Amino acid sequence: QVMSAVETCRTAVLGGHVAACTKCDHQHIAYNSCRNRHCPKCQGSAAQDWMQARMEDLLPVEYFHVVFTLPAPIADIAYHNKAAVYGLLFKASAQTLLTIAVDPKHLGARIGMTSVLHTWGSAMTHHPHVHVIVPGGGLSADGTRWIGCRSGFFLPVKVLSRLFRRLFLEGLARLHKTGKLKFFSNLSGLADPDTFATHLAPLRRTEWVVYAKPPFGGPEAALAYLSRYTHRVAISNRRLVSVDADTVAFRWKDYRIKRGNRMKVMRLPTxxxxxxxxxxxxxxxxxxxxxxxxxxxxxxxxxxxxxxxLIDRAQEPDQMAEEEAPTGADEEDQLQPCPKCGGPMRII
Known part of the structure; x- marks a missing residue:
């Protein structure tokens, strides 16, 4: 279904409309979008619509960006159990943040968050992780005070990492015990409980990657930053370099290079x-x-x-009105001025 949607997107198969210039009679055909959430051409306006809907939720506080990543051996299990393991990733990461934040030794507040799942790395390999945007503070236990975090610091990542590791591995063991995990090919042996426990044992001693930093700018910038993650797909059209019947070339970022130019070109068989x-x-x-x-x-x-x-600072709606116009390929769905004379176009 996804491949059919991507192949027919913006083609005559899905229908469309003809617009004509009211001044010079120039005509332009615009074909309909597939609107599939995995299609690279259909996410620009979707991200913009989502961002506008979230504007009313913004708070005048510092926002933080936290990333929870699964180790490679867990990612292999997730490959064949997407709904179960991805769902556990959401649950464990949210519970980790809520638990550490409410601890009086840290923030001592009940926080809120928005989480977005990504399953890819820059080279389109399987790399499940969640991006979480969190307001820098929360409600006191009795709900009568707003407790803000220290400027530039949210929660200790080492503490987050260890609790996340424990919660996730406990949840994964429960999924296995209740028969909700399936194993195929070279992982088929993990269906045995003892083999599964042995497979997970080293992961209990390694450090899991949790990354945290404040996004740049104010609340509006934080939301715009998150919207770039919410509707992103594995690869965008702008990263494609060339394509033919045998190979596809695209740009990717090599994170193993610490300094200098990380951008490279990868060529893969089609x-x-x-x-x-x-x-x-x-x-x-x-x-x-x-x-x-x-x-x-x-x-x-x-x-x-x-x-x-509680923070005694009402949000000014006018501060959020000056957003950029929708970007991305979906701009083609808007009635642009006539490319010949600049006159207004009208659907005929």
């Missing part, structure tokens, strides 16, 4: 390129954007209003 792209198709109905804490869907609106009162 079938391998397609295989890597399809690796990141999510299970049907799986939500890749989730909210937790005081930003959870059921309570978000009331909590945001209460928090604004």
């Amino acid at each position: 079938d391998e390129f397609v295989r890597r792209f399809l690796t990141h198709v999510l299970p049907s109905g799986f939500h890749r954007i989730r909210h937790a804490g005081f930003l959870a869907n059921g309570i978000r609106r009331d909590r945001i209003a209460m928090i604004r009162c």
Whole structure:
């Protein structure tokens, strides 16, 4: 279904409309988009719409960006158990932040967060991780005070990493015990409980990667920063360098290089390129954007209003009106001025 959508996107197969210039009669055909969430051409306007809907949730505080990454042996298990393991990744990362933040030794507050799942690295290999944007503070235990974090510091990443590791491995063991994990090919032996426990044992002693930093700019910049993650797909059209019947070349970033130019060009056989792209198709109905804490869907609106009162700083709507126009390939769906004379176009 995903491949059919990507192949037919912006073609006559999906229909479209003809627009004509009201001045010089120049005509332009615009074909419809597939609107599939995995299509590189359909995410520009979707990200913009999502960002506009989230504007009312912004708080006038510092925002932080936290990334939780799964080790390679876990990623291999996730490859065949996407819904179960990706769901556990969301749950364990959110529970980690909520638990450490509410601890009086750290922040001592009930926080909120928005999490976005990514499953790829720059070379389109399988690399599951979640990006979390967190307001820098939370509600006191009795709900009567806003407790802000120290400027430039949210929570200690080493503490987050160790709790995340424990919660995730405990959850993974429960999934295995209840028969919710399937194993194939060279991982088929992990169906045995003892073999599975032996496979996970080294992971209990290694450091898991948790990364945290404040995004640049104010709340609006933090939201714009997150919107670039929410509707990103495994590869965008602008990274493609060349393509023919046998190979696809694209730009990727080599993170192993600490300094200098990290950008390289990778050439893959066409079938391998397609295989890597399809690796990141999510299970049907799986939500890749989730909210937790005081930003959870059921309570978000009331909590945001209460928090604004507590920090005694009402949000000015005019501050958020000057956003950039929608970007990305979906701009073609808008009625642009006539390319010949600049006159207004009209659908005929």
